Amino acid sequence: MRPPVIEELSSLVGREYVMDKLEDRICYSCDATFRSGVPEVVVRPGSVEEIMGIVRLASRRGIPITPRGASTGLSGGAVPIKGGICLDLTRLNRILEIDVVNRVATVEPGVITDDLASAVSRAGLFYPPDPSSSKVCTIGGNIAECAGGPRGVKYGVTRDYVLGLEVVLPSGDLVQVGNPVDGEMSGPDWTMLLVGSEGTLGIVTRIFLRLVDKPATKKTLLAVFETLEDAATSVSTLIASGTIPTTLEIMDNLTIRAVEDYLKVGLPVAAEAILLIEVDGAPSAVEKHCDHVIAVCKRCNASDIQVAETEDQADKLWRARRAISPACGRINPTKISEDATVPRSQLPAMVRRIKEIATKYDLKMVVFGHAGDGNLHPNILTNKHNLEEMQRVERAIEELFRCTLELGGTLSGEHGIGYMKAPFLEWETGRDGFALARQVKDSVDPKGLLNPGKMFSAISQQIT
Numbered sequence: 194m195r196p197p198v199i200e201e202l203s204s205l206v207g208r209e210y211v212m213d214k215l216e217d218r219i220c221y222s223c224d225a226t227f228r229s230g231v232p233e234v235v236v237r238p239g240s241v242e243e244i245m246g247i248v249r250l251a252s253r254r255g256i257p258i259t260p261r262g263a264s265t266g267l268s269g270g271a272v273p274i275k276g277g278i279c280l281d282l283t284r285l286n287r288i289l290e291i292d293v294v295n296r297v298a299t300v301e302p303g304v305i306t307d308d309l310a311s312a313v314s315r316a317g318l319f320y321p322p323d324p325s326s327s328k329v330c331t332i333g334g335n336i337a338e339c340a341g342g343p344r345g346v347k348y349g350v351t352r353d354y355v356l357g358l359e360v361v362l363p364s365g366d367l368v369q370v371g372n373p374v375d376g377e378m379s380g381p382d383w384t385m386l387l388v389g390s391e392g393t394l395g396i397v398t399r400i401f402l403r404l405v406d407k408p409a410t411k412k413t414l415l416a417v418f419e420t421l422e423d424a425a426t427s428v429s430t431l432i433a434s435g436t437i438p439t440t441l442e443i444m445d446n447l448t449i450r451a452v453e454d455y456l457k458v459g460l461p462v463a464a465e466a467i468l469l470i471e472v473d474g475a476p477s478a479v480e481k482h483c484d485h486v487i488a489v490c491k492r493c494n495a496s497d498i499q500v501a502e503t504e505d506q507a508d509k510l511w512r513a514r515r516a517i518s519p520a521c522g523r524i525n526p527t528k529i530s531e532d533a534t535v536p537r538s539q540l541p542a543m544v545r546r547i548k549e550i551a552t553k554y555d556l557k558m559v560v561f562g563h564a565g566d567g568n569l570h571p572n573i574l575t576n577k578h579n580l581e582e583m584q585r586v587e588r589a590i591e592e593l594f595r596c597t598l599e600l601g602g603t604l605s606g607e608h609g610i611g612y613m614k615a616p617f618l619e620w621e622t623g624r625d626g627f628a629l630a631r632q633v634k635d636s637v638d639p640k641g642l643l644n645p646g647k648m649f650s651a652i653s654q655q656i657t
């Protein structure tokens with residue numbers, strides 16, 4: 194980055210918050226995906242005014258900006274693939290207000306999701322979205338990706354809790370959309386346009402979130418199956434029967450073994466699949482739902498069902514769920530996490546197709562995910578330096594996307610599009626839908642400087 198730009202950035206935020214040494218820039222070149230892009234400079238603003246100043250400077254000088262939270266993204270949204278400025282938002286990390294009467298939390302984007310959930314819980318309320326990365330990821334990143342999590346099956350995803358946003362536009366202007374009272378705003382719902390826009394339309398600087406009642410009690414169950422399809426069938430049967438558990442997580446055999454090897458918590462390593470199920474609510478309702486869940490799982494051939502009797506036992510099971518990523522990361526150095534989401538009635542077909550694809554391309558693939566939402570995470574465990582295998586990986590991913598769409602699903606349940614899935618987005622939106630998205634992007638960001646190369650600003654892959 195040229196010295197005058199560094200000087201101008203330093204005058205805006207202070208020299209200590211502008212990093213232009215290669216070793217610092219490399220630290221900001223990647224996220225939880227496997228490709229990287231080194232920014233020319235990293236800037237760490239501490240206020241909305243500073244962000245406005247940086248964006249105006251970038252607009253004037255034609256410099257790309259990549260917003261960044263905790264960089265746990267699984268589609269590459271925070272990777273500065275076009276260089277330019279990496280805008281680290283983690284200094285804006287204040288919980289500004291938890292309004293218990295109106296049940297609204299006002300936060301800055303760099304607040305860590307678990308920190309908010311704990312503060313809300315201490316105030317006697319509940320913020321349900323719980324991405325498995327919640328100990329490190331930020332609310333800004335959650336908004337930008339519309340993050341989900343295990344509780345999504347009952348409580349919905351981040352979008353369902355966003356009442357309003359304050360956003361710095363690519364011009365450097367500041368707008369507020371929605372409102373902290375009921376989220377309503379005259380005209381189109383701009384808030385929902387920005388949620389899930391992956392930092393391509395604006396930089397979120399303040400967030401108003403809806404809070405709900407804490408559930409009175411909850412229970413965790415582990416159901417063991419001899420086939421992955423039986424586990425998937427239990428999920429669709431359970432949902433069709435009208436019982437909506439709080440969570441319905443699935444893990445296949447390879448995942449179970451990887452986690453057990455890593456954590457030693459006593460998971461059933463011989464099982465082909467397990468379901469981790471939580472039910473919450475009033476005590477009498479929880480008992481009733483638990484009995485129903487057990488009956489359905491038995492009907493779908495569960496070979497064993499364990500109910501956690503203590504908080505410790507339940508915690509152990511949830512620790513196992515959260516350990517999937519690090520555990521699988523030990524099997525092979527490159528972990529490519531997909532996010533295929535299909536209608537829940539298609540879950541048994543989808544798990545069958547995933548296994549067929551793994552066999553066809555001779556790849557090590559684990560399957561886990563938020564099955565209650567139809568959101569599966571087939572993860573390919575590979576090595577990016579094995580070029581021959583990487584070619585098979587690419588073909589397998591294309592086939593996975595094709596099959597997800599054939600089954601009526603979406604390419605991204607919660608991880609977003611980023612650079613990873615951008616070439617395939619048009620397969621889902623269709624040509625006209627893609628053109629509309631491009632028009633929206635072009636009118637909000639006519640210079641194309643905000644998070645370029647991501648989502649609808651990438652070149653589409655030919656549909657074959």
Ligand SMILES: Cc1cc2nc3c(=O)[nH]c(=O)nc-3n(C[C@H](O)[C@H](O)[C@H](O)COP(=O)(O)OP(=O)(O)OC[C@H]3O[C@@H](n4cnc5c(N)ncnc54)[C@H](O)[C@@H]3O)c2cc1C
Nearest residue numbers: 262263264265266270325331333334337340341392397607
């Ligand atoms: C182990 C593991 C488990 C995970 N589990 C889940 C899960 O259960 N559910 C789920 O949904 N995701 C999950 N993820 C993915 C990831 O944690 C989420 O996408 C999360 O929302 C990203 O937050 P972040 O702060 O790390 O954002 P980053 O990765 O830094 O950025 C993500 C995107 O948001 C944009 N962005 C960040 N902050 C802002 C802002 N203030 N304004 C505008 N744009 C911004 C970036 O440009 C980028 O496009 C998991 C990831 C890992 C590594």
